[in-house]
Amino acid sequence: xxxxxxxxxxxxxxxxxxxxxxxxxxxxxxxxxxxxxxxxxxxxxxxxxxxxxxxxxxxxxxxxxxxxxxxxxxxxxxxxxxxxxxxxxxxxxxxxxxxxxxxxxxxxxxxxxxxxxxxxxxxxxxxxxxxxxxxxxxxxxxxxxxxxxxxxxxxxxxxxxxxxxxxxxxxxxxxxxxxxxxxxxxxxxxxxx
Numbered sequence: 001x002x003x004x005x006x007x008x009x010x011x012x013x014x015x016x017x018x019x020x021x022x023x024x025x026x027x028x029x030x031x032x033x034x035x036x037x038x039x040x041x042x043x044x045x046x047x048x049x050x051x052x053x054x055x056x057x058x059x060x061x062x063x064x065x066x067x068x069x070x071x072x073x074x075x076x077x078x079x080x081x082x083x084x085x086x087x088x089x090x091x092x093x094x095x096x097x098x099x100x101x102x103x104x105x106x107x108x109x110x111x112x113x114x115x116x117x118x119x120x121x122x123x124x125x126x127x128x129x130x131x132x133x134x135x136x137x138x139x140x141x142x143x144x145x146x147x148x149x150x151x152x153x154x155x156x157x158x159x160x161x162x163x164x165x166x167x168x169x170x171x172x173x174x175x176x177x178x179x180x181x182x183x184x185x186x187x188x189x190x191x192x193x
Contacts, residue, residue: 006078024163065104074111083126088129096137117130117151119152
C-alpha cells in the first residue's frame with residue numbers, strides 16, 4: 001500500500017522568508033515519517049490577481065491548473081502562512097482563489113486533509129493569519145482542517161544554521177502536527193486499515 005502524499009508550501013516567496021524556511025523544515029521532518037513528502041513554492045505558480053472578467057475572457061491560467069493538480073493529488077496539505085497586517089498575504093489568498101476556480105477530477109479542497117502553520121517575528125506567531133486561512137479553507141471551501149496548528153513566534157531568531165528550530169519543544173510540536181496530518185490523511189484516503 002502506498003504512503004500518503006503530503007504537500008507542503010509557504011504563502012511567501014520572498015528571499016529569506018520565515019514561512020518558506022518553516023515549510024522546508026516541515027518537508028525535512030516529513031521525509032523522516034511514513035509518507036511521501038512534496039515541497040513546492042508558489043514562485044513556480046505565477047498568477048495574475050484573480051479577476052472574474054479575466055477568467056471569463058482567458059480561462060483559468062495554466063499555473064492555477066497545475067497548483068490545483070498538486071492539491072488534488074495530495075492526501076494531506078501543510079500550508080505555512082506569514083502574517084501581513086493581521087491577515088493572510090495576498091499571494092496565498094490569490095493562489096487559493098485561482099486553484100478553486102480550476103476544473104478537473106476530484107475536489108482539491110475536499111479530498112486532502114489540511115494543516116496550518118504560521119510564522120511571525122512577533123509574539124503571536126502569525127495566529128491571526130492562521131485563523132483567517134482556516135476560515136478560507138474550512139468555511140469558504142469546505143476543507144477538513146486539523147484543529148491543531150503550528151505557530152512560530154519570534155521567527156526572525158527561531159532557526160538554527162542547519163534549518164532546524166533552536167527550541168526543541170517547538171520542533172517537537174511541529175513533528176507532532178505533521179504526524180497527526182499523516183495519520184488523518186491516511187485514514188481519509190483509506191490507506192490504513
